[in-house]
Amino acid sequence: MDAPAGCDLYKLYRFFLRRGGVPSCTVPPDRRRTQFRLIYKGGTDMRKANKVWLAAVLGGTLAVTSAAAAFAGETEASTESSTEATADFTGSGKVAYVCTGLGDMSFNDSGEVGMNVLRAAGYDVNTIETGEDASTYDQLIQNALEDGCDYMVVSSTYQDNVEAIADQYPDTKFILFDINSDSEVAADNMLYIYFKQNESSYLGGIVAAGLSKTGAIGAVGGVENPVIKDFITGYIDGAQAQNPDIKVSTAWVGDWSNSAKMKELCETQNSAKGVDVFFPIAGGAGTGAFEAANEVGDIWTLGVDSDQYKAFEKDNPDYANVIATSVTKEVGTMLVNVFKNIDDAKWGTLEAMGVKEGAVGIADNDYYEKVVPQDIKDAVKKAEAGIADGSITPKSYFDFASDDEYQSLIDSVNP
Template sequence: MRLKRVLGAVLSGAMVLSLAACGGGGDAETTAASKAEEISKEAAKETEAEKKDDAKETEAAKGGEEINKRIAYVVGNLGDKSFNDSGEVGMNVLREKGWDCKTIEVGDPSKADKWEDMILDVIDEGYYYIVASSTYTDIILKLAEEYPENRFVIFDDSKDESEIPENVAFIFYAQNEGSYMVGQMAAGMTETGVVAVNVGMDNPVIADFVTGFVNGVQDYDPEVKVIKASVGSWTDPAKMKELCLSQARDKKADVFYQVAGGSGGGLFEACKELGTWAIGVDSDQYAYYKDSENPELADVILTSMLKNVGDSFVAFFEDVENGEDVWGKLNRLGLKEKSVGYVDNEFFQQNVPQEIRDKMAEAQEKILAGEITVKSYYDFANEAEYQQLLDSVAP
């Protein structure tokens, strides 16, 4: 129930009744006053009941007793064979563990004016935990203030803990570390000395992917150049394909890394047409495409940078079940927590020379040991510094 908004309507109704009483006789005044009093009492009872229920939830969580196990997972659309689908894998695991998980596909940014209402609908349905990516951060923070009795998880975003509300948890992935690893491979595999990283849309998280990738390429071979471009959409594979074909023709790029959600399929199509190599993102995209209606696209995907979104959901809600202190916090997950990495499958081993694989494994060990600190977009003082990095490696 949208309690705050309903209470506002109830109180307004009480005021209308009081005003009507002022304009009428004594009987009307008595009746209106009585009704207003009854409405106020009901509202007070409902508020008190909500507070008690919330307190019970909190105590149950702390004591390891049965807790509210209803989760709403908010995504644009499933079927991206990447980020959103990885989260759904985690939801399926939680379903098997007895959680009531509902996935809400709210559509692309053209439907942004409907997003808040769609999330409100699942709150009305009684879903206690709302899980949504950085795309919906502003909406989630607004609703967290309006619905303090609910719990909200914002993943793939970062915020200073002093600014995180007590009923909100942030999950942030060190995508720069995973991107560093595949950047190393791209630098080792290129024959032209030019590689590309193409994104769906620009935002700080995506810029962190790009920063780590560039860092990995340059540490492997400072002579290798990097093109970075944006499609401007998470759902336009046709535009992505044309972009890659142009980069191969005009800039001689021959290894392509996609960080583009549903648009990424166009990159794989272009690589198949060009006879060049591709790098997937978020999930094992070789495995996804091998079992798809276009299995031939799998054979251009050397590896994928992994962001184990689904695994992070399972681990997070296991912590919730165990009464761990996760709220009001930034939960950072990287190589150390096995939340990012790269796919090391048979196809990767058959097509990437041992020397390059050894270099990647060595870099990973050094990151874990603290001997390598991967550059992050979040370390730049401003956007101009990030742009300087891109300009310094452009062909």
């Protein structure tokens, strides 16, 4: 059936998402790819989050029945709580969650899982998708603050934007996550969350090096920044712990959405450098690595941020079946825990969260148990324990005195 009168596809997408997570509709091309992509629904554990297809786009027509009819009269501003997510705590207040866009099957979607739990807990949550045009960020953030919010949740993408104005809104609390470890908190109404992504990628490096038959593995980042370089630093360190002779090829897409560029870079790593394990660290662009792995054949990949095997298992098994495990950042779980303990939050400080805190790790799902040899899994378990008790300290980009030291590491392992 056709979408209801007055309903554009993006509004219908928003209608679905407010009900706990569904496939995203075709929306304007500057916002995302024109295709459906699954969004997680419900739960605070991304590895167990359920997924659902409620609709399919066939040309310009939506094959939707009662859901589309129910949309009539709804608006994009709807903030109804998810009917799927549940919460074991209660809270109140207005929350603005700012992200570049949902539907990345990764970082942003993981955060939205947490937002759905907050909705179920009683918070009035508004998810604001900015796209990737940084020139619009200031105005969109300003608009959200002028509309009124008790809490604003943003990633480091918007760090400069919110730091510039946080002191102008003393009644709003700002939660910034995925921050550099050396960041200085700009105001007393801000809480910074630093993920030790080098720890989880260290574990991913062990898996990648263990699975490689050629002795060459790859990593392709989205936008070149310290956080992604920290991923890569830990990845190389873990790979070398598993195989001191391992070679690691690195490259950059230049954004978070160009899956075609990701595919091209991965295929080049394979053909020119012999890489047989791909590690995309690039949000929505990462699907290009899974496409490349299927076309090249006899290739493993690692997912990133959330359990991407589980994300694709039902809808796209070709993608899922090349994902040996995922290097996870439990963004949604972390945000839920922050709000669950909001009365005890240490405003004006930076909190570090890693393997010991359960904030990062790798996806230990049924497929990982099936396809990864036991000796590699044993090495991962040993490394997890060592990181947690402090006997293993994975290398971090933030420990380098300069970017030149990081580049020397990259050059030393380049195939």
